[in-house]
Amino acid sequence: MDTLLLSRIQFGANISFHILFPTITIALGWVLLFFKLRFSATGDRKWMDAYMFWVKVFALSFAMGVVSGITMSFQFGTNWPGFMETVGNVAGPLLAYEVLTAFFLEAVFLGIMLFGASRVKPWVHTFATFLVAFGTTMSTFWIIVLNSWMHTPQGFELREGVVFATDWFDIIFNPSMPYRFVHMMLASFLTVAFLVAGISALRMLWGDKGEDVKSALRVGIISASALIPLQILAGDLHGLNTLEHQPAKVAAMEANWETGPNVPLVLFAIPDDETRSNKFELSIPNGASLILTHKKDGVVPGLNDFVTADGEVRHPRVAPVFFSFRIMVGTGFAMLALSWGGLVLLRKYGAGKMPKLALFAFCAMSFSGWIATLAGWYTTEIGRQPWLVQGVLTTKAAVGDVPAGMVLSTLIGYLIIYAILIVVYIFVITYLARKATRGEPYSIRRYPRGGEASVAPLQAGA
Template identity: 45%
Template structure:
């Protein structure tokens, strides 16, 4: 059997990046959430914020570690599988990725030590500063990574010499045409991802009758952010779509499922794109609404895929459906935001059990939306590694074999299954234990109060010692 190294290398990178992106999508928002909790503890002095911050910092530490491990694996593939891409684009993409390591990662790693081990050892304001620096580091990391990826989508500020890309204007390279829209779109997606996790875990604790004060505060703060970001994300997504229409018309045509170029294009809600026949089956659409959304005009011109050479078209089916999955999840987020505001006004936010169950079910919704968004973005860029300049088949390492890529892909799959299953299990156990030090419901069967756990017992998970009875005199 002939194994295509290009297909397998793309599959391997898609597999590793799909795992990796889940952790930054969570930790970027989680770092900001911890910084807010630390700030409220510093200025209010309420222990509930201290306990919440300590609890979510443990979750952050495990997630951050798994994100680092999965990110290192991705970077090695630039040398093993995509050496031609690294050779041609390394003069631009190499410094951008290096800036992320030298500035953002080192900043995060330095202050993460204070955040994890400096609690109760440094002044509160120093610990708050460390939390803010870690949060800033995650945003700075996203800045450089999104800048590099956006250059691959909309290259600018370069020149081609001897078949290689060289920088001519770093300002244009960093702030390329799609970068501002994609950066804010991604950061808001990360904040929404974290908010739904915090809301879901808090709702679960409320349903179980555990950590009521902590769960109410966390739930209120998370839903408040969702109520702001869910509609704002739709507006930012609209601006991102307009930018894609201008700079990547082939991707936009695949997203919308338009084969013909015409004015007053419909909004296609459902279809089964057929790339070989260049048509859609079972199409359900709304007349003219596509042009109104994309061009803000009833008779706006939308370019179809038939105007683009077949060899330059992206795979239509996965782009078409991954975009609709992302938008559908975004509408669910918007619905959750609207219901939360209605319940908040009625003062039923914490005791409406069907809504709390809904929040538990939607805990992973942000992760799914991020994945489908990245599928849309990255598959929609095909068949280019650097849009319009470097094709994917021209980026592969010349001496690579399909068997070698398949063997490493299987190795990655097994390793990820072991490591990330263990890490996810530990995070779930942290969620189940809840904020340590919080007041738990009293045990009605207990005849007398229990002695508090010592720090050693608490760390080892030992049961509280039984009170010793005084010997008869």
């Protein structure tokens, strides 16, 4: 394998590992704020118990996100020097704004949010929680702006092969940014909704009868069932936006080789880049035309349009895009079925008497958000190939001149440590759930609510 492919795999591995944790912290920050505000409003202890359990998951995920994120900031220079040399004038300020407006905010207030509850007034602690949640969302915004600009670049001019910014409004509000941002935020909230529901279901299966667990399960199921239809709608709109700006990606998602009307929706196939055709195709007539153009005879772009006269392929490899798109959509519909089914059962039996089978199903789907999110990112990122910045810079032109052996050995190093860390992460979350189920108290301190006189914190052992 050559440096280019290895570098792509390495970047893919690093960012796949990284995105798992922000996907959790982006939404979990807001969920924690919700728990905290419910507690302030009702004074009901269960909300604080829920907060205390999930804040541990948050702290753990945040740390994983920070350390894997530092890796990302170095990858640009170590593996992709051509990226910043060509588009640094646009990418640079966007990344700088992410660090300045988001990273410091979240990192500093995280300390106060985690360890400051006994040292500051309740409202300051709540406000710190808000700032952490706000910081993670700001960080999402800036990085999505940059990523979207790489898909749908505008507001720049090329001088001697280097990109210069001409209109920052156009750069920030590039055509795919609003869709991608909404799609990612919803993905994060769905991931957390299923994680909260799944871990709560696990604790119930282990026999936890706590009110905090029931409430968390309710919050998870209700928010999941409310958000998943919105996500399907947002995904559809995002797809139409992609059809307009990156038709080659849509052609690969649909495994459609020839441009034309009445294009079928391919349910399953094995796309073959060599013969440029699909094997074992199973499809619904006119389906793709209907979905993408809302007309039976609507014209859908085909992959063969993206081969130049001298035979250079300017579309992505079809199979990875095709399959990851189907994994994402399939997971999404499984989420729809389970969350709506769960909602019906919740109304019928209540959170305390959910049927075991449903609890098992939620357990099994705890990390379904990760699968859908990763599959979605693979669809959009592999779908942009061979471009790194659509129409401006190819991936090949940006790769660094590092020996393949060096990239391979570090890649193996990363993969080993990531594999271990994923196992440890999931193990520790279930271990925390097990410990909480055994009823070890979260705290011996009485939490003051906003407005009440705060009581002196009890020292451990006192």
